Amino acid sequence: MTEPAPVPQPYSKLALLHSPTERAAEAAQQLRQCADFVPLEHADAVIAVGGDGFMLDTLHAMLDGKHIMPVFGINLGTVGFLMNPHRKTKDLAARLAKAKPIVVSPLRMDAVTQDGDAHTFCAINEVSLLRETRQTAKIEILVNGKVRIPELAGDGVLLATPVGSTAYNLSANGPILPLDSAMLALTPISPFRPRRWPGAILPDSSRVTFRVREPAKRPVAAVADQREVRDVAEVHIEIAREKCMTLLFDRGHTLDERIVAEQFVT
Template identity: 60%
Template structure:
């Protein structure tokens, strides 16, 4: 299988690139059947977003030369071809965020980990939350709120005290960020077929931004979030250390 090599601009990734290119054959990205990505989780998300924007989806085998590397395999120079041949595939369905801004601009962006709404000023956000067109919370007063996929449930969602979702569970997490009212609401676990909508109350007085992974849209008035089944992504993992194992293991970390 022909492969392209995409590399983070960090010194460690560039040094690894030199060693890999001296040991294996790679082709330009446009000619490749799969991608080898060198870097950290942030770089992996960047690669996946680029494929979604180009509508050119290919399997990705990542090797960690970043900090956490949750979405990556261990960096090793040896036996790359054998590792790729034996790798286990994981399908990840991204979220699709559709935003209307206060100025009337309509924007649509994908998210692999989560879509988060965040207050822009010192004032708390006031958000109406609807599930499948029905108002579930008339007013959530908070610093923000997010919708996370299983792949992203151990990232920002976990830091906000949201639940860890097993890969393949068919669920998404709806998690408030520092909620003030309702005081006892800690979020919801919903089927991945759910459409979650947010209406920003007092959008001009209490401005809110919407972030799809790392891409931000400021001054939003409404946001709709749903799983995009039309563009599944494929991540490749070594059989002994797969993504579902990592997600399960996170539940036992103190």
């Protein structure tokens, strides 16, 4: 009888991370019984068990560090948009061998506060500017150094990646972007003026600048995913191409397919 061919192993050293929830901890313990894992610093890929929030935390930890490696997420959260389904089987090696890689390009936000302090953060989903008080925010918008909106009045504005286009951007009535579109969504948040401006779709080679008008009276915070800088004066955003990341997905359950599917949800 012919022995089955061994499953190819594209990643020989795996690290295992999990969220602090009980369900994720139990699933991680089951995985330890069917695979050998190494410390994160010795790994060439990561298994992340949890929800989308934990996945974002994992990716940001790598962005802040020196070693960016592929991540295969297993969903033990609520939505799991960035994750793969949890299966109580010992097929992890086979799943990784067949996984489809999806390259994700994060945004880099360079923010300067009213006091002149500079802050730099990356965002996988979006960078959003939000009013801090009851006063309407007034924001000038430039694209590649050219003023496109002299004054946007409203709750704020955001710039989203294709990955983030189905998150806050969609809730703000922004467009869903195909993963391979090489585009960014520039979306107003509850705009008052220009009232009918729907936002814009920009090439991901664009450099977008937001300048806060009347910052003392109308303070604005800038948020890169979960990281907030308050009382900003000016924010510059562009793709951080040196920080590109790889997410691994089961065939037939890829992120690009889910982005398409989101457009038909009723």
